[in-house]
Amino acid sequence: MNEQGPRPTRRQERRSQTVQEIKTLAMQQVSEGGPDAVTLSGIVREMAMSPAALYRYFASRDALLADLVVDAYDDFADSVLEAARDRSDAGQHLTDVLNGARDWALANPNAYRLIFQTSIGSGQELAPERTIPAASRSMTTIVEAIAAVADAASATKAESKSDSNTVAQPDPTLDTALQAWAERSQLAQYPRSVLLLGLTAWTRLHGIMSLELGGHLPATGIDAGLLYAAEVDSIREQAERAR
Amino acid sequence: MNEQGPRPTRRQERRSQTVQEIKTLAMQQVSEGGPDAVTLSGIVREMAMSPAALYRYFASRDALLADLVVDAYDDFADSVLEAARDRSDAGQHLTDVLNGARDWALANPNAYRLIFQTSIGSGQELAPERTIPAASRSMTTIVEAIAAVADAASATKAESKSDSNTVAQPDPTLDTALQAWAERSQLAQYPRSVLLLGLTAWTRLHGIMSLELGGHLPATGIDAGLLYAAEVDSIREQAERAR
DNA sequence: TACTTAGTGTGAAGGGTATTCACATAACAA
DNA sequence: TTGTTATGTGAATACCCTTCACACTAAGTA
Numbered sequence: 001m002n003e004q005g006p007r008p009t010r011r012q013e014r015r016s017q018t019v020q021e022i023k024t025l026a027m028q029q030v031s032e033g034g035p036d037a038v039t040l041s042g043i044v045r046e047m048a049m050s051p052a053a054l055y056r057y058f059a060s061r062d063a064l065l066a067d068l069v070v071d072a073y074d075d076f077a078d079s080v081l082e083a084a085r086d087r088s089d090a091g092q093h094l095t096d097v098l099n100g101a102r103d104w105a106l107a108n109p110n111a112y113r114l115i116f117q118t119s120i121g122s123g124q125e126l127a128p129e130r131t132i133p134a135a136s137r138s139m140t141t142i143v144e145a146i147a148a149v150a151d152a153a154s155a156t157k158a159e160s161k162s163d164s165n166t167v168a169q170p171d172p173t174l175d176t177a178l179q180a181w182a183e184r185s186q187l188a189q190y191p192r193s194v195l196l197l198g199l200t201a202w203t204r205l206h207g208i209m210s211l212e213l214g215g216h217l218p219a220t221g222i223d224a225g226l227l228y229a230a231e232v233d234s235i236r237e238q239a240e241r242a243r
Numbered sequence: 244m245n246e247q248g249p250r251p252t253r254r255q256e257r258r259s260q261t262v263q264e265i266k267t268l269a270m271q272q273v274s275e276g277g278p279d280a281v282t283l284s285g286i287v288r289e290m291a292m293s294p295a296a297l298y299r300y301f302a303s304r305d306a307l308l309a310d311l312v313v314d315a316y317d318d319f320a321d322s323v324l325e326a327a328r329d330r331s332d333a334g335q336h337l338t339d340v341l342n343g344a345r346d347w348a349l350a351n352p353n354a355y356r357l358i359f360q361t362s363i364g365s366g367q368e369l370a371p372e373r374t375i376p377a378a379s380r381s382m383t384t385i386v387e388a389i390a391a392v393a394d395a396a397s398a399t400k401a402e403s404k405s406d407s408n409t410v411a412q413p414d415p416t417l418d419t420a421l422q423a424w425a426e427r428s429q430l431a432q433y434p435r436s437v438l439l440l441g442l443t444a445w446t447r448l449h450g451i452m453s454l455e456l457g458g459h460l461p462a463t464g465i466d467a468g469l470l471y472a473a474e475v476d477s478i479r480e481q482a483e484r485a486r
Numbered sequence: 487t488a489c490t491t492a493g494t495g496t497g498a499a500g501g502g503t504a505t506t507c508a509c510a511t512a513a514c515a516a
Numbered sequence: 517t518t519g520t521t522a523t524g525t526g527a528a529t530a531c532c533c534t535t536c537a538c539a540c541t542a543a544g545t546a
Contacts, residue, residue, distance in 0.1 A: 011513065011522070018523095036279075041503065050525050052506080057523095061504065116457055117360040128462055135462065174469040181464050199465065200474060204443075207450020214359055219371055219378065221424050222442065226417040231443060254493070254542065261494095284532060293496050295535080304533065490545075496538085503532065512523070 019057050021047065023071065026064055027111070030072075035114045038065060066130070069118060072111040073134035079104040080138045084145065090152040091236055094145040098205060098232045101138070102225075105209045113213060116206065136185050143198035146239045147190050153240035193242045201235045262300050264290065266314065269307055270354075273315075278357045281308060309373070312361060315354040316377035322347040323381045327388065333395040334479055337388040341448060341475045344381070345468075348452045356456060359449065379428050386441035389482045390433050396483035436485045444478045 025046050029038045040061055044051050058064040083100025087093050105112040115131075178195045182188045187195060208231060211217045212224035268289050272281045283304055287294050301307040326343025330336050348355040358374075421438045425431045430438060451474060454460045455467035 009514080015522085039503070040505090051504080052526080053524050055505075113360075116453070116459065117356075118457075128458060131459075132462060135459070139463075171469060171473065173466070174473060177465050177469060184464065196473065199463075199470065200447075200477075203450040203454055203460075203470065203474075204447045205450070206454060207446040207448070210359070210453045211446055211449060214361075215371060216359065216378070217446075219375060220382075220442075221427065222420050223416070226414060226420060227442065227446065230414065230417060230439065231446075234443075252543075258493085282532070283534090294533080295497080296495050298534075299494060488546085490543100492541100492543080494539100494541075496540095498536090498538105500535085501533090504530090506529080507527090508525105509527105510523105510525075512521100514519105514521075516517095516519080 015057075022054065022057055022064070023067060027068055027071070030068060030110050030114050031108065032110075034110045035065065035118050038068075040064075065114075065118065069115055070130050070134070072108070072115050073131045075108075075111070076101075076104050076115065077134040077137040077141075080141050084141050087148075090145075090148040091240075094149050094236055094239060095232055097141055097145045098201065098235065101205060102209060102228055105213070109213050112209065116210065139198060139202065140185065140187060142201055143187055143190055143194060146198050146201065146235075146242065147194045149236060149239035150194055150242040154243055191243050194239075197235065197238055197242055204231050204235070258300075265297065265300055265307070266310060270311055270314070273311060273353050273357050274351065275353075277353045278308065278361050281311075283307075308357075308361065312358055313373050313377070315351070315358050316374045318351075318354070319344075319347050319358065320377040320380040320384075323384050327384050330391075333388075333391040334483075337392050337479055337482060338475055340384055340388045341444065341478065344448060345452060345471055348456070352456050355452065359453065382441060382445065383428065383430060385444055386430055386433055386437060389441050389444065389478075389485065390437045392479060392482035393437055393485040397486055434486050437482075440478065440481055440485055447474050447478070 022043055025043045026038050029042060038061065040051060040054050044054055058067070080097060080100045083103070084093065084097045086096060174196075175192055178192050178199075179188075182190065182195050190198075205228065208217070208224055208228050217224045217227070265286055268286045269281050272285060281304065283294060283297050287297055301310070323340060323343045326346070327336065327340045329339060417439070418435055421435050421442075422431075425433065425438050433441075448471065451460070451467055451471050460467045460470070
């Protein structure tokens, strides 16, 4: 749809078809048994292929997993963006976006694990920059939603301007780090308070989902959904006071 | 020191010695290469034992890992409690406790991964109730530190009582869940606002550490330490307004 | 003391897994 | 048609976890 490019030959087409089939089967294994359940033997068995053949398409098991991480992250970002479609009310919009993240995680728990807890080999992280586009996309969506809430709030009531509750963060080092990150991510237009809240919104919500998926919150008997909702509310309130 | 118990026979002593040696070697593998790097073959190789012999001490590799999780969680809780020794200033005390968690995680990143992202087999979580003591110990420490800050703050200035910033959470379902959890954990003496803040403090900080260890924060260029410090400050401020 | 039992260790075997390599075959390009 | 490239295979290597029948040894018992 975007690039025309030279017409793909039959071979190229067949190749990308095979690659896709491999990734689909692998992702199916992830969904069913988590990242560790991905086995090249299982894949080739399903495809009636010899194990060695798979190495014509992926350099190693880890390379395949790295590709899966990128795909899953893209899917996650798509889902967050999809949840951000309705822009009627700013507050509701922010809530929708944040809930979108959790909805995807609950629908695809093992994919979520794949993305966020796969130090792929067993220590070094592969695919560092390849996930940046998807990460950037979802973060941008969150930051924009927060900024919208902040704008709406400061428009309706421009009263207690110098309130003491405006997310005090006087650390200059963090400030410059936020600035640099914002410029790299086309977010330079937003104030530091909004950027920080966007980042912490993400770390906070991920914290809940991570513990929930690890079974650590269920062990306490606390419903992770309620906790999540409480944090979403808290973020929204903080967004109203941001800027 | 606690239980005298019947004097352990030579065999029992030798057995527990062997168990300890196995766990030590396994934990060493975790530290060096993460949970996935634990291999029974490697352990018995180091011990000059036959692979089969190991099954006299652990039913399976997963059983060994489950034990390691419990031990690591205990060590983590010990470390948090240790950080909570100095109780001079309530605010500083809370900061110390929260920083204690991060310090341990940074000193033992793979042990942290072992505890919080090992869905041991590849989906079902083993060791659910065996980690509860350690989890309870660390959570209690955090809640107590928050309560101390809240008490100190409400003592010095009992002014703006009905402030609108007292962590609004009118959800009755969450309220009763918190209540039940508090009673199960000998925390019933603390108000719901303190309990909730204790829980969210933990999920928030874990969120940062989890993303940091996964390499997702480094990818943004943001120093996780600064973000952590900012969240710690935010929690402390919220603690002052709690109750 | 001699006998019985329970704990501990071994070798071999079975069944997984990822990965590499030399070789064959199919598809394409000249 | 001929040469080149992509694709696929079988066999081999090297790990890994786990089980089982068997031996041995330390402990407790008659």
